[in-house]
Amino acid sequence: MIPLSWYLTFAAALFSIGLFGALSRRNMVAILLGVELMLNAVNVNLVAFWRYGDVAQMAGQVFAIIVFAVAAAEVAVGLALVISVYRRHNTVIAEELDLMKW
Amino acid sequence: MNFWNDPLKVAAEWLEGVFVGWGMNEIASHVLVVFLGVFLLVLILMVIDIFLVWIERKVVARFQDRIGPNRLGPFGLVQPFADIIKLIIKEDTTPDGADKVVYNLAPVLSMMSVLMVWAVVPIAPVMLSVDLNVGALFLIATGAIGTLSIIMAGWSSNNKFALIGGFRQVAIMVAFEVPMLATLMIPTIFSGSMNMNAIITAQDGLWFFVLSPLGALIFLIAAIAELGRAPFDLAEGESELVAGYSTEYSGMKFGMFYAGELLHALTFGGIWSILFFGGYRFFGLEQVSPFLAILIFLAKALLGYWVIMWVKYTMLRIRIDQMLVFNWVFLTPLAFALMLVTALMNALLKDASPWLYGLGMFLSNVVVGWIAIEIARSVSRKEREKVEGVHQVAEAHH
Amino acid sequence: MTTEQIIFLIVAGATLASGLLVVTSRNLIHAALWLVATLFGVAIVYTLLNAGFMAVVQVVVYIGAIAILFIFAVMLTRKDMRDSGAQLNSNWWAGALMAVLTFGGLFAMLRTWGGMSKTAAEIPAGFDQIAELGAQLTSPEAYVLPFEVASVLLLAAMVGAVYLAFNKK
Numbered sequence: 001m002i003p004l005s006w007y008l009t010f011a012a013a014l015f016s017i018g019l020f021g022a023l024s025r026r027n028m029v030a031i032l033l034g035v036e037l038m039l040n041a042v043n044v045n046l047v048a049f050w051r052y053g054d055v056a057q058m059a060g061q062v063f064a065i066i067v068f069a070v071a072a073a074e075v076a077v078g079l080a081l082v083i084s085v086y087r088r089h090n091t092v093i094a095e096e097l098d099l100m101k102w
Numbered sequence: 103m104n105f106w107n108d109p110l111k112v113a114a115e116w117l118e119g120v121f122v123g124w125g126m127n128e129i130a131s132h133v134l135v136v137f138l139g140v141f142l143l144v145l146i147l148m149v150i151d152i153f154l155v156w157i158e159r160k161v162v163a164r165f166q167d168r169i170g171p172n173r174l175g176p177f178g179l180v181q182p183f184a185d186i187i188k189l190i191i192k193e194d195t196t197p198d199g200a201d202k203v204v205y206n207l208a209p210v211l212s213m214m215s216v217l218m219v220w221a222v223v224p225i226a227p228v229m230l231s232v233d234l235n236v237g238a239l240f241l242i243a244t245g246a247i248g249t250l251s252i253i254m255a256g257w258s259s260n261n262k263f264a265l266i267g268g269f270r271q272v273a274i275m276v277a278f279e280v281p282m283l284a285t286l287m288i289p290t291i292f293s294g295s296m297n298m299n300a301i302i303t304a305q306d307g308l309w310f311f312v313l314s315p316l317g318a319l320i321f322l323i324a325a326i327a328e329l330g331r332a333p334f335d336l337a338e339g340e341s342e343l344v345a346g347y348s349t350e351y352s353g354m355k356f357g358m359f360y361a362g363e364l365l366h367a368l369t370f371g372g373i374w375s376i377l378f379f380g381g382y383r384f385f386g387l388e389q390v391s392p393f394l395a396i397l398i399f400l401a402k403a404l405l406g407y408w409v410i411m412w413v414k415y416t417m418l419r420i421r422i423d424q425m426l427v428f429n430w431v432f433l434t435p436l437a438f439a440l441m442l443v444t445a446l447m448n449a450l451l452k453d454a455s456p457w458l459y460g461l462g463m464f465l466s467n468v469v470v471g472w473i474a475i476e477i478a479r480s481v482s483r484k485e486r487e488k489v490e491g492v493h494q495v496a497e498a499h500h
Numbered sequence: 501m502t503t504e505q506i507i508f509l510i511v512a513g514a515t516l517a518s519g520l521l522v523v524t525s526r527n528l529i530h531a532a533l534w535l536v537a538t539l540f541g542v543a544i545v546y547t548l549l550n551a552g553f554m555a556v557v558q559v560v561v562y563i564g565a566i567a568i569l570f571i572f573a574v575m576l577t578r579k580d581m582r583d584s585g586a587q588l589n590s591n592w593w594a595g596a597l598m599a600v601l602t603f604g605g606l607f608a609m610l611r612t613w614g615g616m617s618k619t620a621a622e623i624p625a626g627f628d629q630i631a632e633l634g635a636q637l638t639s640p641e642a643y644v645l646p647f648e649v650a651s652v653l654l655l656a657a658m659v660g661a662v663y664l665a666f667n668k669k
Contacts, residue, residue, distance in 0.1 A: 002508050002548065004618045008610055010512045010545070014519055014538075016603035021523030023595030024588045029573050033522055033535055036566065040542050043554075051549045055623050058636045062643045064554055065633075068561050069650040073657030075566050079573040080664035086577045095589060129503065204533065235630060239556045246564025250536060253571055257529060265575075276568060296630070 007048035015041035028082045028092045032075065039071045108228045109392060114139065143231065144217055147365060154364040155182040157404075158411065165415040192353035197260055200350070204258035209351065209358035211251035216366045218244045223372060224299045226382050226395035237298035238286045241373060242279060245328060248366075249275045252347050255359075259350035267346025270336050270422055274327055277429045281437035282324035288317040288441060289377045291448050302381040307456055311378040313463040314444060316471045318378040320437050325370040326410055327429070329363065333417035334425060371406025372399065379406075436474045443470055508548055515541025526587050532570045539563055550623055553630050 014037055021034025043064045050060025086092050089099075114135050121131035156171065156179060163170025171178030196205060222237040224230040234240055249272055256268015290296050292313060293304030301310075311318045327334040338346035348359045375381055379402055382395040420428075447466050451459045518537035525531040539562040546555035588595075623629075636642040 001502070001619045002505055005610065006505075006508060006512070007545070007549070009607060010516070012603055012606040012610070013516050014542075015606075016599040017516065017519040017523055019602055020595050020599035023598055024592035025523065026587060026589045027528060029528060029570065029577065030523070030531060030587070033531055033570065036535060036562075036570075037519055037522060037538065040539065040562075043558075044542060044545055047546055047549050047551050047554055051551065052618050055621065055627065056632065058629075058633045059643075061551060061554060061629075061633055062637060062646070065557070065637070066646055066650045068557060069654055072561060072566060073653050075569055076657045076661040077664065079569055080661040082573055083576055084664045092577045201529075204529075234552065235628075236553050236556045239553075239560060242564065243556050243559035246559055246568075249564060249568060253568065254533070257571075257575065269572075269575075272568060272572075276565070279564065 004048060004052045007044060011041040011044040011048070013041075014038075014044065026093050026095060028085070028094050029079070031094060032078045032082070035074065035078075036071065039067055039074075043067050110139070110229050139231070143220060147217060147220060148361075150368070151361050151365045152182045152186065153179075154368055154407075155185060155361075157407075158364060161408065161411050162415050165412075186357070189354050189357040194353045194355065195350075197350045199260040201258040201260070204254050205350075206355070208251045208255035208258060209355045209362070211247055211254065213358050213362045213365075215244045215248035215251060216362050216369055218247070219369050219373070222298050223369075223376065224302060224381060225399050226392040227389075228392055229396070230299055233297065233299060236296050238290055238296040238301070238377075241286070242283055245275065245279060245282075248328075255351070256347040259347070261350050263344045264347050264349045267338060267343045267349065270343075271330050271347060273422075273426065274330065274334060274336065274429075277426055278324045278327035278433075281320055281429065281433045282328065284434070284437035284441045285317045285321040285324065286377070288314050288444050291441075291444055298376055298381075302376060302383060305380040305383060308460055309378060309380045313460055314378070314440075314467050315464070316436075316440055316467040317444070318374070320433060320440065321377065322374060322409070323433065324437075325374060326413060327425075329366055329370060329410070331363075331367065331410060332414040333420050335414075335419060336422045336425065367410050368403055368407045371408075371410060372403035374406045375399070375402035432474070432478060436470070439474075440467070440470050504548065508545075511541055511544045511548070515545070524587075528574045529571065532567060532574055535570065536563055536567045539567060551629070553633065 018034045018037030018039075018041060021037060022031050023034075025031050025034060046060045046064040046067070048060075050058065050064075053060070082092055085097065089097065091097070117135050117138065118128075118131050121134060122128060126134070159181070160170040160178070171181035174180035174184055196202060219241060221231045222234050222240050252271045252275070253268050256264045256266075256271075259265070289301050289304075289310050292310055293301045295301065295304075330336075330338070338344075338348070343349075348356055351359060381402070382399040384398045387394055387398060443466050444463070447462055451462045454462070515538055518534045518541065521534040522531050522538055525534060539558060543555040543558040543562075546552075546558060637647045638644055
């Protein structure tokens with residue numbers, strides 16, 4: 001049997017990798033890729049806590065499903081924003097979008 | 103328990119016994135037997151696949167008033183083997199600037215996505231690889247891998263035609279997955295389970311086709327679109343895109359795409375028969391022997407495959423924008439409306455007699471279909487008036 | 501070490517490795533394809549957690565929709581798809597430090613927490629996860645409100661995405 005710690009460590013590692021991607025990539029699509037990894041790590045945690053807690057309480061899975069919905073919404077809007085920005089400014093590099101910076 | 107009632111289990115237990123007898127530990131022998139089972143299933147599917155090439159060529163020949171392959175062997179039955187030898191000895195080319203790993207992985211994934219579906223397909227009452235409780239969803243999940251393989255093939259070929267073909271096919275697959283998922287929910291509502299075996303068992307009295315003919319029709323249309331066959335074969339519109347995403351593939355790699363497509367068509371025929379035509383059931387004949395059940399299932403799957411071929415060889419290819427509009431504006435709302443109506447009727451008629459239940463379901467399907475066709479008709483009439491002018495339409499009626 | 505543990509270690513290792521490749525690949529298409537591999541690994545982890553439904557939904561939603569959307573977006577913003585130039589910004593070391601600190605902090609915190617070595621109870625025989633999940637998602641005593649809010653969120657996202665990406669001519 002796998003102890004809970006393994007899943008949580010795995011999720012923490014995946015989250016940190018995603019965090020690194022979201023903080024250090026220049027391309028906006030790549031930043032969103034990092035955010036996806038972080039959301040997945042959270043989901044692993046939610047499902048792991050469901051499995052190791054009271055199985056009859058489905059809260060973990062329910063919120064994992066809601067995270068799925070949020071991730072889908074985030075990607076749809078995020079990528080639409082990226083494409084819209086690309087059309088107007090011809091770039092997807094986050095640093096080059098300094099229109100609001102004085 | 104004897105061999106004729108449950109051949110797979112008896113054979114598996116015997117094999118495990120043999121392996122343990124050879125001094126293997128129990129888990130390892132179990133894993134080995136499972137691997138052998140998977141290998142056997144894939145082997146049988148590939149052999150069927152070889153003959154599908156022959157069937158396809160014969161059937162299209164008949165539709166086009168030809169004879170088809172008839173030189174090699176009786177009825178040209180050896181022809182597919184000659185085809186395979188030809189494919190294998192052809193030069194295996196990789197285009198310049200192609201992304202090699204992705205390029206070579208795509209045909210494998212394409213084939214894999216089809217073979218994976220068979221993991222949840224019950225081919226006889228006791229023959230089922232995995233008794234998954236989310237079997238119907240698993241079907242869509244494997245479709246996702248197929249979509250991925252196509253976009254990989256289109257992108258890695260480093261060819262404009264391949265990329266456009268890949269884009270089109272992916273747009274189609276993503277779009278038509280929605281009505282397919284909605285109609286998959288209809289057998290799920292009737293049987294109360296997403297398990298394939300439970301869906302078949304629930305079709306005890308009536309096939310779900312009788313309860314939901316419209317659902318079966320929408321599923322078939324979505325399945326044909328997923329397959330990328332005519333009238334939805336825009337990905338390989340020869341006159342505009344050469345061969346779509348498979349343009350740059352040669353030899354056996356193209357063969358994998360081709361074989362995958364044929365097997366996919368048979369698979370969808372089988373899934374269609376499971377969801378709406380009772381799968382391996384045929385008036386209790388399936389109880390006689392599992393082997394007979396396999397034959398019944400195969401016959402139904404081939405019948406579904408034949409319907410798909412029939413559509414393919416009698417319809418014209420439509421334009422990509424027409425097709426996506428057809429999906430998003432007509433098919434998807436219709437599928438959702440049908441799903442809602444079915445769920446509502448199911449809740450209303452839950453305690454009614456089976457006859458009333460069946461009749462209510464059938465009538466609600468007819469009503470939904472009729473309303474949809476009336477709306478489509480009035481919209482398309484307006485559209486035509488806008489394009490051609492009122493007078494011309496009026497004249498055409500005389 | 502049991503078979504299950506070995507499987508978990510292999511899957512987790514492969515998932516984390518492909519996760520690292522997602523954030524370090526120069527070619528964005530490759531990054532997106534590695535994301536697919538990572539998502540697949542997470543789906544296997546769900547299966548190990550006896551959450552088969554979640555695994556299948558993960559493949560349908562993430563690989564079938566989200567990953568495909570990513571690949572499309574990378575291709576539609578093609579100019580920056582080339583691998584020239586730095587892929588990481590000038591503050592990448594700070595990002596890396598943050599990530600390492602986050603992992604270290606979480607790990608240290610988890611080490612001192614008592615529930616870590618907990619093992620899972622057997623799932624009671626005859627317990628129908630999917631039926632229970634469906635019932636709780638639609639029951640007013642349980643999670644019908646979050647469920648409905650999620651559907652409103654999806655609708656809003658759909659409208660927003662269509663509006664943003666619509667090419668006004």
